[in-house]
Amino acid sequence: MTVVNKSLVRFLLVLLRKDAEDLQAELEWGSSRPESRWKLDASSRSDPRLGDVVDGNTVWEECLTSCENKFYLKYMDKFPDSCYSLNQDPDHTPMYARGKAQGYGT
Numbered sequence: 001m002t003v004v005n006k007s008l009v010r011f012l013l014v015l016l017r018k019d020a021e022d023l024q025a026e027l028e029w030g031s032s033r034p035e036s037r038w039k040l041d042a043s044s045r046s047d048p049r050l051g052d053v054v055d056g057n058t059v060w061e062e063c064l065t066s067c068e069n070k071f072y073l074k075y076m077d078k079f080p081d082s083c084y085s086l087n088q089d090p091d092h093t094p095m096y097a098r099g100k101a102q103g104y105g106t
Contacts (some may be wrong), residue, residue: 024050030063036068038062 029055031038031048038048058073068086075084
């Protein structure tokens with residue numbers, strides 16, 4: 001049985017329709033969160049720009065919090081080539097979308 005998370009699908013559709021200016025605004029919001037890895041290391045960094053790579057990570061990855069990054073790495077290992085909900089622990093309540101099927105869990 002496939003479970004479709006309609007709010008996730010709506011979010012992805014909105015994200016896919018964004019232009020570079022909107023994506024840059026999202027990046028700036030993510031990097032300014034108090035717990036983002038970018039913000040915590042802000043003393044040695046300038047403002048993030050689309051396409052930046054830092055220590056082998058995309059600027060998007062650097063804007064994650066430590067917890068989000070931990071979950072992201074687990075999701076990448078368990079559910080490659082998918083879209084993830086990084087506020088859900090993949091070991092307990094995985095939430096991801098892959099190809100045509102969206103799902104809760106495995």
